Amino acid sequence: MAALSKNHSVQPFKVGPDFIDTGHHTKICGRTSRNLDTYLMGEAGVLETFRRASAGADLCVIEGVMGLFDGLDHTGIASTAHVARVLDVPVLLVVNVHGMSRSTAALVKGFIEFDSVDIQGIILNSVGSERHTKLIKDSLQSAGIKIPVVGAVPRDRRISIPSRHLGLHMADEETFDTALISDLIERNVDIEAVKAIANGFKAQNVELSEPAEKFSIRIGIARDSAFCFYYQDSFDALKRAGADLIFFSPMSDDLPDVDGIYIGGGYPELYAGELEASGTREQIKKAAYDEMPIYGECGALLYLGESLATDRTYDMAGILGASSRMTNRVQALGYTEAEVVSDSPLAEKGRMIRGHEFHYSVTEADRDARFVYELKRGKGIDSGMDGLVEHNTMASYMHTHPAAVSFDDFLRLCSRFKAR
Numbered sequence: 001m002a003a004l005s006k007n008h009s010v011q012p013f014k015v016g017p018d019f020i021d022t023g024h025h026t027k028i029c030g031r032t033s034r035n036l037d038t039y040l041m042g043e044a045g046v047l048e049t050f051r052r053a054s055a056g057a058d059l060c061v062i063e064g065v066m067g068l069f070d071g072l073d074h075t076g077i078a079s080t081a082h083v084a085r086v087l088d089v090p091v092l093l094v095v096n097v098h099g100m101s102r103s104t105a106a107l108v109k110g111f112i113e114f115d116s117v118d119i120q121g122i123i124l125n126s127v128g129s130e131r132h133t134k135l136i137k138d139s140l141q142s143a144g145i146k147i148p149v150v151g152a153v154p155r156d157r158r159i160s161i162p163s164r165h166l167g168l169h170m171a172d173e174e175t176f177d178t179a180l181i182s183d184l185i186e187r188n189v190d191i192e193a194v195k196a197i198a199n200g201f202k203a204q205n206v207e208l209s210e211p212a213e214k215f216s217i218r219i220g221i222a223r224d225s226a227f228c229f230y231y232q233d234s235f236d237a238l239k240r241a242g243a244d245l246i247f248f249s250p251m252s253d254d255l256p257d258v259d260g261i262y263i264g265g266g267y268p269e270l271y272a273g274e275l276e277a278s279g280t281r282e283q284i285k286k287a288a289y290d291e292m293p294i295y296g297e298c299g300a301l302l303y304l305g306e307s308l309a310t311d312r313t314y315d316m317a318g319i320l321g322a323s324s325r326m327t328n329r330v331q332a333l334g335y336t337e338a339e340v341v342s343d344s345p346l347a348e349k350g351r352m353i354r355g356h357e358f359h360y361s362v363t364e365a366d367r368d369a370r371f372v373y374e375l376k377r378g379k380g381i382d383s384g385m386d387g388l389v390e391h392n393t394m395a396s397y398m399h400t401h402p403a404a405v406s407f408d409d410f411l412r413l414c415s416r417f418k419a420r
Contacts, residue, residue, distance in 0.1 A: 001028045001061050002178050003185040004195075011057035013050070015080045016065035017335075017356045017399065019229040019265070024161075025063070028178065032232045036062065036087075037401070039071075039078035039335050040354055043086045045403030049233055050087055051206040059198050062089065069115060072335060081117045088204065090120040090197050092150070098126040101135040105143040112145070120197045123151040123189060150197075151189030159184065172225075214242040215411045217418055220258035224249035226275060227299055229265035229399065237402035238262075241411055250303070251275055255283040258292075260414035265298030265399060269326050269361070272314040275303060281317040288319040288393045293345045293413040296395030298359055301381075301388070304395045305363065320388045320395060321366035322381075332357045336378030336398050338386060344372040344394045345410050352376075355400035357386075363397070373398065392417070 004010045005028060012025035012033040017040060025033035034053045036046045054060050064080030068091070071079030084091050093111060097104050104124070112119060122140075127133050133152040140149065159181060162169045185191070219238060223230070227250065238245060246256045250263075251274040261284065268275055275281060281303075288294055294304070302308050302324040304317050309325035340351040347353060353373070363381050365371075365388060372387030372394055373380065380386030380397055387396035392413060 001025060002182040003189070003191055004059055004061065005029050006182060008058040009056065011054050011060045013053070013060065013062040014065070015062060015083050016078065017401075018065065019231075021063060022232075023172070023228075027172075029061075031057065034232055035401075036083050037078055038082050038086060040356065040401040041403035045401075046083060046086050047204060047206045048208060049403075051203065052208065052236070054203065059195065060089075062087075068093065068111060068117065076115065078335070081115055084117055088118075089201055090118050092121045092123055092194065092197070093119050093147075094123045094125050096126050097124045097132070097136055098128070098155070101132065102139040104136045105139040105145060108140060108145055108147070109143055112147070119147055120200075121150040121193065122147055123153065124149060125153050126155045127152045128155070148193065150193040151185075153184065153188045156184055211237075211241040211406075211408070213408060213412070215415050217243055217259040217411060217414045218257065219243045219245055219411075219414065220256050220261045221245050221247045222250050222261065222263040222300070223247045224251055225266070226251060226268045226271040226303075227264050227266040229298065231401055234262075234402050234407075238407055238411070241407060243407075243411060243414075248280075250280045250284065251278050253280065255280055255287060259418040260293040260410065261287065261295070262410075263294070263296040263300035263303065263395070265300065268299045268303045268308065268316075269310050272308050272310050272316075275316065276314040281315075285317050285319055288317075288391050291392050292417055293410060294319070294393040294395075295345050295410055296393075297399045298357070298397055301363060301395040301397060302361060304393060305388075308361075319393050320390050321369045322363050322388055324361050324363040326361050329360065331359055331362055332379040332397065334358075334378065336380070336386075337376045338373035338378070338380075338398060339376060340372060341374045342370055342372050342389065344387065344389050345392050345413050346372075346394060346407075347405055347409055351405065353398075353400055354404045355398040357397045357399065359397055372396065 010029045011031050012029045014021045022033035069081050071077045304319045305322040306318050307323045308314050336355045338353050340347045343349050371385040372389050375384045
């Protein structure tokens, strides 16, 4: 992305539900990266997001997830290969060749024959020397593999990204030497060959959906270092439905004049002291008691509860009857599917919603707490139940996507709140 962005407008994408990689893409390319996930969005949602986001770009680069064929459980659903087939895009197979030579041919041959994906180029990663590269190329040729090697990238310890419990550091936390990264690729990858592969792609003609209803309302979006896990598609869907988005920080800003609040996931545990000290949590609590609609995901669940225990116990907004604490191991990770068993600000009873969860925290709900979701897949808060609701406030461990559940019910509730 860095190399291509020097002379081209590059639209980045990420396969899967990851929030963090897209931030790095956006920083590098100067265009907002989008997620492509066939489980969350369905094939139609993937096609529509690709069509909308790629408009005006010279090139599109889609970063895969895990291995090419790794998807939901033992299936290929939501894998990089699944997305590649849905979009009918060519694939560059990146192979980590550290510690092997001829075995690379066996690996590549297996990938070619395993499933029907249009692999048009190979990039060797972590090569040790020019001799190492030649050994691998000769082995590929001897095995009758005609897919060209378009790059051989050596190991470079200067290029690394720090990580923590939920993944890589966020893009705004790190300063990367983009010139160093770009130079490494330009010296070791045939950029013209990559562009030729990309230019052979023809996008499908996709009919874009439009919202059935328009709303004239203001939605406050909590967006700062504590709450930074959002899909751009969510913001776009809210805007297409007529909502005016007002971004604010619960750590440092007063609650703006809005008709509803959306709080995403992120790292409230890293900023628990700032969140406790800010008067905004009392403003949000008052808004909740006034029946303002509030919808939150994952980190928002920790914030909207009574308390959050990290190095010590911090007071949170106190809207939902629950307390959370951080642990040193993953408590839940993976895709979810939920039945709405109680009406909520996001969806009416009876709906089925797909999403995903990833957290290191444990949330203990009060005995009289009202749950919104019964999970058919996933862990949730307690015994397969997720999503707590109080007044018109709801928060869950489950993240979702507007292609999985629209914001219409939430916006309709916000509109009624505005009209009171």
